[in-house]
Each structure stands twice: as structure tokens, then as C-alpha cells.
Amino acid sequence: MKSRTLGQEFVKGLWAENPVSRQLLGMCSTLAVTNAVINGLAMGLAVAFVLVSSSLLVSLIRKVIPNQVRIASYIVIIATFVTIADRFMAAYFPPLSKALGPYVPLIVVNCIILGRAEAFASRNSAGRSLIDALGMSLGYTIALVILSAVRELLGSGTLLGRQVIGAWFEPWVIMLLPPGAFLTLGILIATALFIEQKSRRRRPA
Amino acid sequence: MNLLLLLVSAILINNFVLHYFLGICPFLGVSKKIDAALSMGVSVTFVLTLTAVVTWVINHWLLIPYGMPYLQIVSFILVIASLVQLVEMFVRKTSPPLYQAMGIYLPLITVNCAIMGLALLASLKEYGFAETVVFGVGAGIGFTLAIVLMAAIRERLDLADVPGPLRGAPIALIVAGIMALAFLGFSGMIK
Secondary structure (H helix, E strand, O other), rough: OOOHHHHHHHHHHHHHHHHHOOOOOOOHHHHHOOHHHHHHHHHHHHHHHHEEEEEEEHHHHOOOHHHHHHHHHHHHHHHHHHHHHHHHHHHHHHHHHHHHHOOOOOHHOOOHHHHHHHHHHOOOOOHHHHHHHHHHHHHHHHHHHHHHHHHHHHOOOOOOOOEEEOOOOOHHHHHHHHHHHHHHHHHHHHHHHHHHHHHHOOOOO | HHHHHHHHHHHHHHHOOOOOOOOHHHHHHHOOOOHHHHHHHHHHHHHHHHHHHHHHHHHHHHOOOOOOHHHHHHHHHHHHHHHHHHHHHHHHOOHHHHHHHHHHHHHHHOOHHHHHHHHHHHHHHOHHHHHHHHHHHHHHHHHHHHHHHHHHHHHHHHOOOHHHOOOOHHHHHHHHHHHHHHHHHHHOOOO
């Protein structure tokens, strides 16, 4: 753990420990909001804000918090930042906030954030935690954008609301509905595992 | 009549797992054996019902009259965490066999998005007290139904020859997708 350089700390969130494809964390929001790229991107950024700020704060005050009440304190810290993100979105991007519905407040129970606070920020310096949180949130956002791009492209033939596929294309409405979320994520994770297995076979460790 | 409609729709149509994507972590994590899934479902139903009552009271008697709805997220999560802790202590003292059955799942429920989701959805849809409680019970039964069905399928899946990269989470997600597809059929029941 200690031997990792800062660069490796950042990169691990993108692939090797990607919160979505590897750790299967934060599934609720991942599946629920990814019916359009803009929603997936907004969710990714909101999670990034909460994750980075709470990781930073937790690692700064980790020596002050008594061990017995640490989880409760983390939850209060996270809930505070989620409230900020939620109010900010409701004030500046009302349509987006409406589209995401209860899933922005639900970031508070997103396991990624509490998981990083407990597993990483509580025992590492502020700088390291910041890098770790940035990597994790970037990995999460990328996964969300890929997932929502597939669903939006197949479900309505658009990307970011712009028509990409010609009029001949009959949209697969199912991709926008809940089953499409489960199926797409399942296939995406299987693809990630497939690539991983292929590359491991090529250069045995 | 309206309450009955709400109950049925919470169980089958707006199923918490397959429609709102709430409680996916336990749905994928604790669905390998039917009896474990059943215990998890019962524990979640119990906590959901309690949460529905308590958060409604807090929201309508405390937060709204004093103009502090922005404290919803913080207060709900604290209430849920302490509620789960209380239930755990109560069950441990009063019924050891029940504690054996659902004890290990209780702490996990704190970070179960279904509980927080119920509190937020009930407040978002501006449900009255009776509606909130019925919504909570229905959500719990719906969750139990989904997780037990999932466990039953996965017990069979263990014997199947699943291609390498699909093993584990991917095939579970695809199964969930097909289940969600089947549950979509119920949406014709109520307009």
C-alpha cells in the first residue's frame, strides 16, 4: 500500500479498482440515472464533488475523531456535502435536479463514499486521500458516461440530446427502461472482465 | 381502495429493486441462498416499515413546521442509523433465535439505499401518514419477493455452465434485467 506512487494511487481508480466495474459499488445511482449522457455526467460530477470533499475532510480530521464514533462522524460529513450538492443543483440546474430526483440525496448512502472514507482516507494523509478520491471519482464518472452513452444511443438514437443515428433507426425503448440498465451494465462488466483476462493471458504475471 | 392500489403497485409495478434500483447492493450480495435472502428480506421489510413511520413524523412535525427541509438528508440518515442500532439491540435482548436469523444483516441495512430511498420518495411524493406506512410495507414485500426470486434463480445458476467473463456479477445483472423485463408486464395492471 505504502509503496504506491501518487500516480499509481490515481490510476488504480480508473481500471484496476474501478468502483463500478470492479468493486460493484454505488449501483443504485449507476443504474438509475444512466438513461441519458447528461444525467450520467451530472451524477458523476456530483459524486466526484462529495467524494473529494469528504475524503479530504476525513483525512484532515482523522486524528481528532475517536475510533468508536468514526462511522457516525463520516456519515454526518458526507451528508453535509451531499446537502450542498443537492441544494446547488436544485438552485442552478432545476431540470437536471428534477430528472435525477431522489438519486442526488441518495449519494449519502452510496457505498463508494463511505467505503473510501473508511478504507482509505481514515488512514492516509490528506494529499494521498485527495489523489485517491480524484482517481476513484474519475473512474466512476467514466463508467457512468460509457453506460449512459450506450443506453442513450440505443434507446433514443441520440448522444447528449443530438441525433446521431439516422431516421431509419428504430430506437430500442427497452434500453431506457429499467431492464436495459441491468442488461447493459451486465454486458459492460463482462466486457471489462474479458479484456482483463485476455491481457493477463498475454503477459503472465 | 387507494391504499390497496398503492400496496400492489409498490410490490409489483414500482418494485424497489427492479424499478427504482434501490437496495441493489444486498440484492446482488445476499442472494446466493434462499434462506439468507428471506432473512434479509424480512429484516429490510421490518426496518422499512419502522423508518416510514419515524421519518414521516420527523418530516411533518419537525422539519416542515420549523422550515428546515434542507436538513432532511442529515436528519434522515441519522435517524435510520440509530433506528437500525435500536432494532438490533432490541432483537438481541428479546429474541435470540430471531437475532440469529437476521442479526448479521441488520448493520448492513444502515447503508441500504432502499431505506433512505423510501424516506426521500415518500417525502417527494407528499404521501400522508397512512400512505407512507403502506408504501413502506409494500416496498418491503416487493424487495423480499425480488431477492428471494433472485436467490432461487442463482441457486440453479450455480449448476449451469456460464462462460468465463460472465461469471459472478455480470450474469447476476443480466438475470436481474430479465426479471425487470418480466415485472414490466405488471405495469398494465394499474394505469
